[in-house]
Amino acid sequence: MQIQHDISLKSYNTFGIDVKAKHFVSIRKFDDLKEVLSLKDYPNKFILGGGSNMLLTKDVEDLVVHINLKGIEVLTENDSHVTLKVYSGENWHEFVLWCLAHNYGGIENLSLIPGNIGTAPIQNIGAYGVELKDVFVSCEAIDLRSNTIQQLSKSDCQFGYRDSIFKRKEKGKFVITSVALRLTKTNHNLHTEYGDINSELQNMNIDHPTIQEISKAVVAIRQRKLPDPKEIGNSGSFFKNPILSKKQFDTLKQSFPEIPSYPISDDSIKIPAGWLIEKAGFKGKTFENYGVHKKQALVLVNYSDAKGADILKLAHLIQKTIKRIFNVTIETEVNII
Numbered sequence: 001m002q003i004q005h006d007i008s009l010k011s012y013n014t015f016g017i018d019v020k021a022k023h024f025v026s027i028r029k030f031d032d033l034k035e036v037l038s039l040k041d042y043p044n045k046f047i048l049g050g051g052s053n054m055l056l057t058k059d060v061e062d063l064v065v066h067i068n069l070k071g072i073e074v075l076t077e078n079d080s081h082v083t084l085k086v087y088s089g090e091n092w093h094e095f096v097l098w099c100l101a102h103n104y105g106g107i108e109n110l111s112l113i114p115g116n117i118g119t120a121p122i123q124n125i126g127a128y129g130v131e132l133k134d135v136f137v138s139c140e141a142i143d144l145r146s147n148t149i150q151q152l153s154k155s156d157c158q159f160g161y162r163d164s165i166f167k168r169k170e171k172g173k174f175v176i177t178s179v180a181l182r183l184t185k186t187n188h189n190l191h192t193e194y195g196d197i198n199s200e201l202q203n204m205n206i207d208h209p210t211i212q213e214i215s216k217a218v219v220a221i222r223q224r225k226l227p228d229p230k231e232i233g234n235s236g237s238f239f240k241n242p243i244l245s246k247k248q249f250d251t252l253k254q255s256f257p258e259i260p261s262y263p264i265s266d267d268s269i270k271i272p273a274g275w276l277i278e279k280a281g282f283k284g285k286t287f288e289n290y291g292v293h294k295k296q297a298l299v300l301v302n303y304s305d306a307k308g309a310d311i312l313k314l315a316h317l318i319q320k321t322i323k324r325i326f327n328v329t330i331e332t333e334v335n336i337i
Helices: 030-037 092-101 117-123 197-203 211-225 246-255 273-279 308-326
Strands: 004-008 020-027 045-048 060-067 072-077 081-087 136-143 148-153 174-184 243-245 262-265 268-270 290-292 300-302
Touching: 020 030, 030 060, 030 136, 030 174, 060 174, 081 117, 092 117, 092 211, 117 174, 148 174, 197 211, 243 246, 246 268, 273 308, 290 308, 300 308
Parallel strands: 020 060, 045 060
Antiparallel strands: 004 020, 072 081, 081 174, 136 148, 136 174, 243 268, 262 268, 290 300
16 A cells, blocks of 8 residues: 555546546555545545546545455355345446346346446446346445444435435545445346337347346447547536426426426426437537537537536536526536535
8 A cells, every 4th residue: 555646537537637636545455445544644535436427627635545445245145136245446337247247137227337336326326227226235334434334224325316325414424345236146127118228129139138138238328329438538427317396397398398208206207318408409519628428418528638627617507508498407417526
């Protein structure tokens, strides 16, 4: 374990924003993590995982602690289910592929989501009708206030749509070190009804898909619609899909009868933020070296050496415009640093 100084974070965030960490350390062992979190010379720590769900707008003065803990363990197993303990530094998509190779089902719809395991509960990552909470059992985390390890259950985490307790009242107070997930071994519960999955499977001439084939369909859709962060800096979906009351939606539909929607309860309707952004004229719009992706309006991109502050300014412009045209508030999905 070695603390470095004045380190560029460009390769540590998927937006490719070139800001500096005044102090930086990469952690591969649990004991080293406990030690570095207790360092009094660096009272403030900035916890960094896969860097996939953040927009860095300035240099980081705190000690950046890059969590790189690795490992997958079987906690319990029977004929139908397996519960896995996955350490926070494992790459999410590589873990999905590992599960598919073992025929473990439940997260195939979450294929190709960028980032690491440790940040997945913070965001309650989700895609194509599936969320992390659907397979989540618990997580282990270090409480930064006491430097003690805590186990948090699903109810403790208070999951919501792209939300958890780690984004609200416990924000910045825990470092997640591992996550326990319960997956199926047989009789997989397949989710093919959301988005373009069914049509993609039809294009593949598949009527009765396996979890592996669903993953391939999801990967194909995402690769077609979303830019690869290794080629164009981005953080995936920048905005959450807004959820409206039925009354709000009915009012909006009078002015925009073609608006797509997804009922989620008797009085809650989700509408795609990407549709709103595209309708407002932002899809494919470029501002110098950053802009809105040409294939997916939900994705803001860094084409070369954009500053995080510029991308944030664009996000605010989009939010203000959507509010003016549709009277709908869209929230950011990424964390603004």
